Amino acid sequence: MAERARVLIDCNDERGLVYRISKVFYDYELNIDSNREFVDKEAHKFFMRSVVTGEFDEKALQRDLKAAVPPEANVRVITPSRKKIVILATKESHALGDILIRHADGELEADIEAVIANREVLRDLVERFDIPFVYIPADGLEREEHEAKVLAELEKYAFDYMVLAKYMRILTPSFVSHYPGRIINIHHSFLPAFVGANPYKQAYERGVKIIGATAHFVTDDLDEGPIIAQDVIPVNHRFDWKDMQRAGRDVEKIVLSRALNLVLNDRVFIHGNKTIVF
Amino acid sequence: MAERARVLIDCNDERGLVYRISKVFYDYELNIDSNREFVDKEAHKFFMRSVVTGEFDEKALQRDLKAAVPPEANVRVITPSRKKIVILATKESHALGDILIRHADGELEADIEAVIANREVLRDLVERFDIPFVYIPADGLEREEHEAKVLAELEKYAFDYMVLAKYMRILTPSFVSHYPGRIINIHHSFLPAFVGANPYKQAYERGVKIIGATAHFVTDDLDEGPIIAQDVIPVNHRFDWKDMQRAGRDVEKIVLSRALNLVLNDRVFIHGNKTIVF
């Protein structure tokens, strides 16, 4: 018997959904601690996240909720349990380090199963926290060969989400397709946007006054998946491009941690190429 | 027959509220466009704001919702209609001016019935927008005498909210008691807080690095009513106290407009000395 659950439902919108769902809660004698719904009127989609307490059989609740909503609905009854994550990294430590500290602090609602990196440089930092560090070099390998090794390693872990903490390699659609909606990435972003090599240098040359970071789910379309969180940090003419990079790292780590926290709290729905964040 | 309404309900929390409320919506064949609930678990209070569409008799809906919830519940079925506001001001134009421009722009979801001021200086600005300006001088009057004149003037208008756009007079509890939960004020705020005369000078002498503004409902307790919105603006050592005041004015006008917008959209519940902002 569970005592508390996050219930997430998304489906095509139709009249009576809240009524039918709340009727199930009522029949189970559940208390609704919080509840948020959103209807995308253009797409006719319904999203709902409830936190319920009481005493209930989790599977029965899931089944009865499923029966109350349209057949194509996603119904998730998530009872408290720490989630598990794996982290992919390369050589920069700022985003990774913030997650490690939050984890050590007990603040992260997840266990870190492993950090996998294509460079060795972060081993020391990771192992200081007694977290497995797996080095899978990419040198001399085709992208697919390297990804095959990473995939083989990933199979050893049961994880909910994969966090790309400045993993500097482009993932193939094939790799991404193994973990739909489960890979979270952080990348710098600028106004205006800069493509090509060294965007910080471009941003410096353009004289931008703010530097941003975007955390998003990874899809086939590189850096173009559903955005979870964004923020910016002010810069000025006294910043050279390395200072801009340093400022960028600060906002990257803040935004990634914020996004990860939202995802681990089951507050994020993926809706096409957008997110609903409750 | 109405076609669209904002439904706001707050009452003691008990099991089944969402179910019973959504059943009423269902029986009326209403669509729920958006819906947010919040339960204050400490205070055992339930808050809900729904936007519903369909075709319905507004009074009947109100009556049936009232029947579905505990007897002490506040149930408001608000159908689209422009709200009306009156503004009290003194001599500063920044907060008032922003509201006037938004009004002229059609962006404000309210009509401005009148601006009442204890100084004459803002008459020109207000009348440029063809809005009645009423000058009620306070010189030589006891506070109660002046307030009696203001109250007499206010009785001429049917208004939903009174906005204190830098009205530099302290209101008596007796005055405030005429408009519970309907007076919105903006005032500067600082970290740390400064009491007494010229807080900007104190803030300058303290060397603060940010200056804030707080929009809140007015209660008997001066500047201590439920907070609707807050924000800050960065300052530095190059700001003298007049520069700080100028920066403060910018954040004041932004925060007041934001708060007013939330209130006019019926997004704000007063809950003791706090607000729930949906």
Next chain:
Amino acid sequence: MAERARVLIDCNDERGLVYRISKVFYDYELNIDSNREFVDKEAHKFFMRSVVTGEFDEKALQRDLKAAVPPEANVRVITPSRKKIVILATKESHALGDILIRHADGELEADIEAVIANREVLRDLVERFDIPFVYIPADGLEREEHEAKVLAELEKYAFDYMVLAKYMRILTPSFVSHYPGRIINIHHSFLPAFVGANPYKQAYERGVKIIGATAHFVTDDLDEGPIIAQDVIPVNHRFDWKDMQRAGRDVEKIVLSRALNLVLNDRVFIHGNKTIVF
């Protein structure tokens, strides 16, 4: 005899510049109230802004400063006098309105000579403030024909800066070349950037979480001139594209007013395609 001046100097960097410039100030018995220098080490460029007080002949000071620095240097000795601006607009009132209110309030360090618009809709707002409104319709005209009419109108005014307050027409390089470094524009900006029609709709479809605004000098390269100021405002999934546009307008008006204030205070150097903002 002047009593106060802003001195702005930019030139190729070389040793002794501060010494030679401050020697001139010293010889003139001037007090330096504030002073900022910046050296772009890559470009070998020197920038300096000083505020000096004393009693001095403005022209002589200018001449002696010029003699103290490399021949190609720009030396500006700016004594207090209200600057003059003209505003170009189309139909949106938010950016224009904020400037009008600040002007009415005495807060803007400039006189508004005229508002020129290619639509008539803002006439009422502008004339409420007793500012000349000039309607120059573009319908049926070639771009060059319309610009010729605007240029002819502009010739009537002695102005320091031209502010594009949501002027929705693209200026030709020929037009821009009349006012190098004197045209200030505000435009929305997004992370990522969106090109083409209705960027707000694109931003909505992309599910961005922040919306930005960029104020910049106008150069031949549309929307790509030196950036003066930037900021962002948070949005979320509950914003439809019109809400995003509304949020965008708020940040646009704030950023344009901030940039205009910096420019009117002679705090902004143009340096290639960047700005130095002291």
Next chain:
Amino acid sequence: MAERARVLIDCNDERGLVYRISKVFYDYELNIDSNREFVDKEAHKFFMRSVVTGEFDEKALQRDLKAAVPPEANVRVITPSRKKIVILATKESHALGDILIRHADGELEADIEAVIANREVLRDLVERFDIPFVYIPADGLEREEHEAKVLAELEKYAFDYMVLAKYMRILTPSFVSHYPGRIINIHHSFLPAFVGANPYKQAYERGVKIIGATAHFVTDDLDEGPIIAQDVIPVNHRFDWKDMQRAGRDVEKIVLSRALNLVLNDRVFIHGNKTIVF
């Protein structure tokens, strides 16, 4: 011979200071990479920070600069060398952890000599980074007795700054007087301010919409020393007081790291109870 220095000078303002100082730089054939001055006109104080490069004898430069300015002037010629810090902590790891990670990353411009704590709980985290952790329990000791032990420990280290990374003990004026202008503290701050036990609970009950953090130098006057940096983070009605505390921790660590960075870069002058931050 040094090749690069930060030169910091503060003294009573008088005419010719910049001239005389820059003459020294000129005579030493130094390049001025950046230069900022500020004059507090009310207090008649002059502040200047220059970064100079060239080839020079550090002591001679210091001496000649001293000769060029009023006798009471503080003249600091700081040549590149990593600064040293000690950290005092109690049990919270967020502020400490961020500094440790930045240190491990090579981003902090300082070496951490030791972490001294009145609880044992942070030992594990600190020692993971191979930094000495010194546990000095306070139980059963008078405040002065405990401080005497801490002072004795501190004497073992040559450090530039002491960072209170959520050190939950009040320092006596006597302790503070050993390290004037060298102790940096971070504390939460609120609008309005709350005194007494559990400010987060008070902030929760007051329904604040933002939570702040203030980094400042420690003086006799608890939490009232010169402010170095401040920032805020938004909260809302869904935050219980523990959520507010968590949000507060995030802004605390960001603000402390920012302030520490400014101090380590010699960008901060203490000016009475204020700071000048260049």
